[in-house]
Amino acid sequence: MTAPRRIVILAEGRFSPLESKTANQALRYIPDEVVGVIDSRQAGRTAAHVLGFGGDIAVYPDLRASLAHAPDTLLIGIAPAGGALPHDWRPLILDALRLKLNIVSGLHTHLSDDDEIARCAALHGAVISDLRKVPQEYEVVAKGSWKTRPAKTILTVGTDCNVGKMTASLELHREFVSRGLNSGFIATGQTGILLSGAGVAVDSVLSDYISGAIEHELDRRAAEGFEYLHVEGQGSITHQGYSGVTLGLIHGVMPDAMILVHHPSRHRDDYDLDLDDVSRAISLHEKLLEPFKPSKVVGIAMNPVMMTAAQAAQAQTELERKTGLPVGDVLTGGRPRLAQALLDHFAGQH
Amino acid sequence: MTAPRRIVILAEGRFSPLESKTANQALRYIPDEVVGVIDSRQAGRTAAHVLGFGGDIAVYPDLRASLAHAPDTLLIGIAPAGGALPHDWRPLILDALRLKLNIVSGLHTHLSDDDEIARCAALHGAVISDLRKVPQEYEVVAKGSWKTRPAKTILTVGTDCNVGKMTASLELHREFVSRGLNSGFIATGQTGILLSGAGVAVDSVLSDYISGAIEHELDRRAAEGFEYLHVEGQGSITHQGYSGVTLGLIHGVMPDAMILVHHPSRHRDDYDLDLDDVSRAISLHEKLLEPFKPSKVVGIAMNPVMMTAAQAAQAQTELERKTGLPVGDVLTGGRPRLAQALLDHFAGQH
Numbered sequence: 220m221t222a223p224r225r226i227v228i229l230a231e232g233r234f235s236p237l238e239s240k241t242a243n244q245a246l247r248y249i250p251d252e253v254v255g256v257i258d259s260r261q262a263g264r265t266a267a268h269v270l271g272f273g274g275d276i277a278v279y280p281d282l283r284a285s286l287a288h289a290p291d292t293l294l295i296g297i298a299p300a301g302g303a304l305p306h307d308w309r310p311l312i313l314d315a316l317r318l319k320l321n322i323v324s325g326l327h328t329h330l331s332d333d334d335e336i337a338r339c340a341a342l343h344g345a346v347i348s349d350l351r352k353v354p355q356e357y358e359v360v361a362k363g364s365w366k367t368r369p370a371k372t373i374l375t376v377g378t379d380c381n382v383g384k385m386t387a388s389l390e391l392h393r394e395f396v397s398r399g400l401n402s403g404f405i406a407t408g409q410t411g412i413l414l415s416g417a418g419v420a421v422d423s424v425l426s427d428y429i430s431g432a433i434e435h436e437l438d439r440r441a442a443e444g445f446e447y448l449h450v451e452g453q454g455s456i457t458h459q460g461y462s463g464v465t466l467g468l469i470h471g472v473m474p475d476a477m478i479l480v481h482h483p484s485r486h487r488d489d490y491d492l493d494l495d496d497v498s499r500a501i502s503l504h505e506k507l508l509e510p511f512k513p514s515k516v517v518g519i520a521m522n523p524v525m526m527t528a529a530q531a532a533q534a535q536t537e538l539e540r541k542t543g544l545p546v547g548d549v550l551t552g553g554r555p556r557l558a559q560a561l562l563d564h565f566a567g568q569h
Numbered sequence: 570m571t572a573p574r575r576i577v578i579l580a581e582g583r584f585s586p587l588e589s590k591t592a593n594q595a596l597r598y599i600p601d602e603v604v605g606v607i608d609s610r611q612a613g614r615t616a617a618h619v620l621g622f623g624g625d626i627a628v629y630p631d632l633r634a635s636l637a638h639a640p641d642t643l644l645i646g647i648a649p650a651g652g653a654l655p656h657d658w659r660p661l662i663l664d665a666l667r668l669k670l671n672i673v674s675g676l677h678t679h680l681s682d683d684d685e686i687a688r689c690a691a692l693h694g695a696v697i698s699d700l701r702k703v704p705q706e707y708e709v710v711a712k713g714s715w716k717t718r719p720a721k722t723i724l725t726v727g728t729d730c731n732v733g734k735m736t737a738s739l740e741l742h743r744e745f746v747s748r749g750l751n752s753g754f755i756a757t758g759q760t761g762i763l764l765s766g767a768g769v770a771v772d773s774v775l776s777d778y779i780s781g782a783i784e785h786e787l788d789r790r791a792a793e794g795f796e797y798l799h800v801e802g803q804g805s806i807t808h809q810g811y812s813g814v815t816l817g818l819i820h821g822v823m824p825d826a827m828i829l830v831h832h833p834s835r836h837r838d839d840y841d842l843d844l845d846d847v848s849r850a851i852s853l854h855e856k857l858l859e860p861f862k863p864s865k866v867v868g869i870a871m872n873p874v875m876m877t878a879a880q881a882a883q884a885q886t887e888l889e890r891k892t893g894l895p896v897g898d899v900l901t902g903g904r905p906r907l908a909q910a911l912l913d914h915f916a917g918q919h
Contacts, residue, residue: 327775327777360810360811361809361810361840363809363839363840363841421776422775422776422777423775423776423777424775424776425677425772425773425774425775425776426771426772426773426774426775426776426778426779426813426814426817427677427772427773427810427811427814428776429776429813429814430809430810430811430812430813431810456816456857457860457861459711459713459780459820459821459823459861460710460711460777460780460781461710461777461780462780462816462817462820463776463779463780463813463814463815463816463817463818463820464776464777464779464813464817465813465816466806466812466813466815466816466817467776467812467813467814467816468813470809470812470813471809473809489713490711490713491713492860492861493860496860499859499860502856503856503857506852506853506856507806507853509849510807510842510843510846510849511807511809511842
């Protein structure tokens with residue numbers, strides 16, 4: 220067995236509950252592998268100060284300051300819009316490689332394809348892992364294997380991007396496992412791949428292959444004999460930039476049930492679209508699957524970030540009243556509740 | 570001005586009304602540039618025999634046989650599923666390059682990136698044009714520029730792939746031009762790019778950029794001052810393999826009006842999905858735009874291929890009764906009818 224990594228996370232200028240998605244998920248799910256976070260803005264604080272979790276893991280002003288904790292891996296912990304490598308990160312990455320740190324990156328720009336970076340890594344014996352690099356076997360058009368797939372598939376969908384779909388899928392999978400069910404988690408983005416060690420970054424395939432790529436991954440994992448497969452959703456069907464990825468994923472998975480992830484205190488998306496009409500979102504997802512199979516949103520995973528407990532409780536009551544669905548936070552009491560809703564739904568189908 | 574090309578079209582084994590899409594469109598729209606078609610199965614016949622149009626342009630058994638007509642360009646006229654280069658075409662392409670023919674290709678596999686093919690082209694002074702190669706400036710996430718775009722955008726959508734969306738857009742654009750309107754045509758696939766000399770192959774960008782790529786092309790062309798922009802649709806919102814491309818395109822364009830293209834004699838798609846529920850297709854498209862703007866399907870471009878005149882007339886009557894929309898074949902009387910429906914729709918919005 221390999222030793223755990225000693226990861227320092229680059230989140231420069233953006234370490235916060237809402238902006239540094241990959242960093243935050245690493246701190247939540249693999250904290251034992253994290254030795255520090257880099258953000259000059261937050262230097263001197265701890266992860267727990269900034270996020271409310273992550274304990275005493277320290278925030279450093281720069282890479283050099285983090286070396287006291289002997290990191291062996293630099294994780295790019297923030298995802299710039301578009302996914303390309305910001306120009307001012309290059310010197311920092313080269314610096315890390317010269318210090319023999321491995322790099323784990325979820326950028327669209329594959330660092331291992333960058334001549335200067337690849338040469339520097341080779342020279343210093345460091346390894347670059349591009350989480351978004353998709354092997355060629357995934358570049359296929361969907362075949363329609365959902366029709367004969369024995370596993371029940373559960374997909375998280377959302378009213379917006381960056382709303383908690385990966386967390387919801389991962390937590391519901393963990394709840395299924397804790398109940399002794401034969402459940403698998405399918406990562407579809409860089410963070411999920413980082414945490415689970417497998418998956419396919421569906422936003423990084425050519426657009427003709429979105430649906431085929433996730434179908435290929437499902438076929439591969441279904442062969443392991445899972446009864447349930449929890450698939451991490453991506454984007455949102457009404458997000459102007461990413462709706463194509465979202466629908467390709469939906470039709471690649473053809474989920475047997477969906478969980479809608481919603482953040483009630485976020486009222487507008489990147490494009491100023493109103494996000495409050497949850498009933499419309501539910502109806503739209505179900506209509507997009509209706510030509511293929513009757514698939515329902517069976518619960519709402521409510522993301523309570525930036526809300527007080529009282530605000531969250533009120534939002535939950537309102538959402539339940541409006542939709543008639545069970546609503547809950549997967550990081551607290553909502554996890555068993557939503558898992559039960561899924562199991563009841565499947566039991567009702569027999 | 571450059572001399573017209575002398576194109577021989579590779580359509581081996583698949584030259585027919587329904588299979589050889591790119592070949593057929595070249596024969597319809599740029600016949601003056603076509604000197605022959607290669608398909609050993611149909612050799613000795615003419616384009617008109619096989620397609621019902623294209624006149625006396627001959628079908629040859631192989632490339633060598635076509636040389637009597639002195640071609641200077643080989644067009645790859647069929648698009649294999651997935652878009653990759655079939656193994657047995659390689660010797661033919663190398664042969665063409667050795668004969669100093671330029672190559673125009675709509676394959677996903679960029680021939681100019683293939684070492685052996687690129688070397689051979691360079692050696693013999695031949696030029697390779699990869700219609701699906703997308704310049705880097707198109708690799709952007711959508712910005713939301715539809716909100717301030719002055720041109721009216723019209724998008725063709727379809728109940729299936731390969732159903733006539735490019736033809737419908739091109740013909741409606743031509744009808745607008747013939748009426749003295751300031752209209753542009755925006756190609757989004759390899760055939761449209763071949764015919765119009767511009768555009769972006771939206772199925773060939775990374776899936777995060779589908780919507781951004783078409784938005785970039787619209788912004789670029791809108792700057793030319795068009796009042797109307799006809800955008801060629803791709804795929805279908807219910808095609809399991811390509812729905813992601815379709816929705817990315819829809820949300821990248823945010824059309825002011827849509828024309829649904831439907832082929833009544835095709836009842837099932839590649840995945841055995843029932844295609845007859847046209848009302849459902851219309852409703853689904855309108856619902857996907859509803860959160861952004863009120864956009865309607867204002868007419869149906871009916872593709873009558875493989876139908877008798879009586880069958881087509883009956884199908885048209887039924888479609889009109891079911892949907893209450895004007896229905897017509899854009900290659901005959903439907904063109905002015907659907908163009909008028911669009912103009913009436915826009916007039917009604919003021």
